[in-house]
Amino acid sequence: MSKLLVVVLTTVIGRPLLYQLSQSRGIKYSLGVIHMPSTNFSAELQHTLQSERNFASIEKHSNLVKQHSKWHWHHDQSKRLFFNYLLLDPRITNGLKNRAKSMHQLDVWLTFLRAIFYVGKGKSTRPYVHLRQAHKVLRSANPLVLAKDPKLALIVHLWKHQRGVLLLRAFKGISSNDAHTREAAMIDALGLNHLTNRRVGVYFGVARSKFTTEQRRLLGVVLLYRLLLIYLKYDERELQPANISDNLTT
Template sequence: MKSFSMATFLLISRARALQSDKDVRKKFCGSGYGYNCFCYMLLDPRILGTNIETVTFEKFVKSVFYVGKGTGGRPLDHFWDARKELEKPPNEQDLSEKYRRIGDIWKAGFGIPKHEIYHGASDHEAFVREACMIEAIQVTNLTNKMIFSSEMNPVIRNGRFSRDSLARALRCENAVRNNFDRRRYMAFCYVLIDPRVSGVKIETLTFETFVKSIFYIGKGSNSRPLQHFIDARNEMDKAPIDQKMNKKLQTIVDIWSSGHGVPKLQFSHGVSDKAALIKEACMIDAVQVKNLTNQKKGEFHGFTRKWDPTTKTEYGAWLLDRAGSTLTIDGFTLIQRNGLPEILRPKKPRKN
């Protein structure tokens, strides 16, 4: 295997990025396209600082809380809409995460930097650039609304399932139960939740916020969920140069570092391993793996391999709705760094 220096790696990466930039311009610039679009970012001055000379690339990226595209005065619409909501009585406000961030920055006495780039782009070109920047920063680090599956979005928007989608989800549940759960089993599904997104008040938790707060979906038996926290703690205890943090472990560590415990929710108890794997896979498809710290999609077995994407994601959305109902009854189970066992009983390892 060839060995590259960091400088060589950066040159190769930059060359690839420049080629991608040329490809986008070539594909989306031509007759039939308008060229009055641009991309823009909204920045948090509390992170960015006010001294341009001391702004590093890392600090700049961390300060970005919204990435968009538009024409004319589109970026200003966010501020007009935020002000309109903030002027309402508190009990009538419908504050998205973006509006709440804008309000917090104003309340702290700062103006909000607006950075426009790529002027003169076509609508399609601006969309591609916007999507690539969101992918690079990760939507979980932004206030852009997450894009879930086409079956999950209507449930979030309407707050309920249509009669037809509910009937289809129930047929899936019965089919999985009848084919994979004919005797007593020990497996279950679980989700790990980011309390910085969900908050800690169950009574104010909406289904949308619940889904957005999920950063990992899994299946297991016994104490399987605790292994994630033990792994995170063990990495924290290593010297920084020796730490190997994947996105899941880093999220757990970040939550602990912010002073929170990590909510763990278990549900669908007493199912077979295959049934739990199918349920896990459907939920991952519903939320979209790009919105999670799972490293891959789930596994389907038997007849479920032939399910179409709509069937999988409708069933996944229904399972998550049931999980949310469980949470409102059982409440949060918070996992703190202190109090974890040193190790769990050895068992067959499972890839994330």
């Protein structure tokens, strides 16, 4: 269905009838293609939301990931015990894996990106440290801590409303510097104004010495796209206070 036809149908018969028509004919459409959403994403990430062609071109920049990985494989001999992870808001994803089949690919992409509220790196049980900290705040109800750390504030807010936190771990078995660089690239792609991260990341290797600012953000875009593909393979599991153990260590 062309953008013009969607616009005409939306204007003439309204969205409800258009939705019924699209469902009966198995058509997937995106209102985001017509009315571009306002986001705090980087220009490079926003570009992928502007058209199907732009979205399909993401993997054209996969060579940046190859250059980055190759450099760390040959020059970084530190232990490969680290990974990257995302914290997501389940109110936004709302069972995205099951809904994705009837959604336009741009809407799936936008939903996934909007749901991400924290990008991190670590090893072992590192992601659960945030949840343990939030659990302590939940019990103490310390408003000063919540005011200083928007990440903890959001986690506590979700728990108070009987929702949980979604955790996605990926890129396992990489070095600390590799994980730092991937974290930095994804933060730069999404933008600090979108995230609860309080500082930008640190780059190492070829991404630091040779990549331009645009290439670093494009590296982040490709990594986020690959995380989307991983995310859509699994059912959502919300982490609640009951899942948090006080004996977790970093």
